[in-house]
Amino acid sequence: MQISLELKRLDHGRDLPLPAYQSDLAAGLDLLAAVGESLVLAPGTRALIPTGLAMALPTGFEAQVRPRSGLAAKHGVTVLNTPGTIDADYRGEVKVILINHGDAPFEISRGDRIAQMVIAPVLQAQILEVTELTDTTRGAGGFGSTGRS
Ligand SMILES: O=c1ccn([C@H]2C[C@H](O)[C@@H](COP(=O)(O)OP(=O)(O)OP(=O)(O)O)O2)c(=O)[nH]1
Numbered sequence: 001m002q003i004s005l006e007l008k009r010l011d012h013g014r015d016l017p018l019p020a021y022q023s024d025l026a027a028g029l030d031l032l033a034a035v036g037e038s039l040v041l042a043p044g045t046r047a048l049i050p051t052g053l054a055m056a057l058p059t060g061f062e063a064q065v066r067p068r069s070g071l072a073a074k075h076g077v078t079v080l081n082t083p084g085t086i087d088a089d090y091r092g093e094v095k096v097i098l099i100n101h102g103d104a105p106f107e108i109s110r111g112d113r114i115a116q117m118v119i120a121p122v123l124q125a126q127i128l129e130v131t132e133l134t135d136t137t138r139g140a141g142g143f144g145s146t147g148r149s
């Protein structure tokens with residue numbers, strides 16, 4: 001399914017390519033780091049990385065900011081709040097909260113692909129407060145409650 005996504009390159013991202021799907025059926029658009037020359041993420045530290053992009057998602061959609069598995073597997077670098085949520089009414093800069101869980105400093109250069117963004121449909125619930133909930137076989141069981149005799 002295809003939708004249109006309005007993307008705006010901000011001044012500090014003007015020279016960077018727009019995010020793109022890297023294969024025909026890729027789910028995520030790679031996000032690029034709109035940092036200055038470069039930035040080093042020391043082990044155990046996090047940083048809010050600018051992408052130089054703002055956008056207008058269509059009503060009924062969100063964007064999820066997710067890690068790239070290559071960075072996680074090779075360097076222990078991931079998105080701290082994964083999946084980050086971009087609301088359809090957000091017009092500020094999209095930023096990525098990266099954390100270095102590895103044991104070596106991780107260098108981020110301008111234009112590096114640091115995360116990916118997946119567009120997904122959203123349902124907003126109409127909240128109905130009740131005093132009784134319907135009965136179910138599971139009831140209040142959870143947290144490993146099934147399969148026990
Ligand atoms: O990884 C992320 C997560 C969020 N945002 C932006 C877009 C999103 O619409 C807004 C708010 O995000 P969220 O609701 O997760 O943060 P909050 O702490 O609840 O802030 P707010 O009170 O502004 O909703 O911040 C990003 O740029 N990157």
Ligand SMILES: [Mg+2]
């Ligand atoms: Mg919020």
